[in-house]
Amino acid sequence: MRLKIPTDFRIVRLPCTGKIDIIHILRAFEKGADGLYVVGCMEGDCHFNEGNFQARKRVEQAAGILDKIGVGGERVKMYNLSSGEGPLFAQYSMEMVNKIKELGPSPVKLAKQRMQKKADAA
Amino acid sequence: MIIAEKKPIEEIIQEVKDFDRILILGCNECVTVCEAGGKKEVEVLASVLRMYFMAQGQEKTIGERTLERQCDHEYLEEIRNIIDDYDAVVSLACGVGVQFAAEKYLTTPLLPGVNTICLGANEDRGLWTERCQACGTCVLARTGGICPVSRCAKRVLNGPCGGSTNGKCEISKDTDCAWQLIIDRLKALDKMDDYEKVAPVKDWSTDRAGGPRTVIREDVKI
Ligand code: SF4
């Protein structure tokens, strides 16, 4: 299955989405990510029973925090699909990338770039 | 253990916004177990503050450190060599830790990052409930191991008040009547005779009413 997916995102593999912690999500944004999405198995199909439910909770928590600090909670999202749904994976990646493009760069990334410029000029 | 709850991020931002170099100081004991102020929460808060101030175009230094305990000299001393690198400390320890740190580092503002709630137990994942109010004169021996001081809204000591209905307290249908629990347990222990005994007047001078409390142990003093 040779499907087209956007090239401007990086895949971080996890043994289960239940492994994801809120700090992983926050760190990505702190390092300058414009958006982040977590792709877990279908709800009810988790090999560890509730890994994907835990992940959803953490994604929602992260979104709440990002909203409060002016970064934007809509930059983070949770998707569920089964391992056989390659086309859906491609579709979600397009959807997310388009959404992030619409939102523009994260204010944290912009601030980092400004700081870097200042440091370079000095 | 001591149960605490994270303060809302907006409140912490308000408290720290005028400082440029802020240390987030966690504690490895109770607040770690109740997921309010351990190393993990320090990382999250530090990351959140960094991003917030960056997005505001402000450059701040946010440091992270977690001590074994904040209620002991020996561990608090570990930050003596770095304390002057900061303009303020947000302590995620319980109120005891915040105060002890404040006493030790007189010229550094110490701000609480959690609300200290009670002495309680981890009843279930994500559920902590009060069990003791440190009244200083424990009566559990005659109440079937269930505390009427912390678990009865009226702190009555000789059986339930008139508001006990179907095992629930009149303050809320979700709150067990402590005296119902006590009676159930005394029955299970076959100790209902104890229930009939009128409790002597409790010495409340060892409670908060007597002012701040102190324990002096000559035998362990050096
Ligand atoms: S009687 Fe006093 S010391 Fe004993 S559990 Fe209740 S509050 Fe704590």
Ligand code: SF4
């Ligand atoms: S109903 Fe029970 S727990 Fe509530 S105030 Fe009365 S005796 Fe105390």
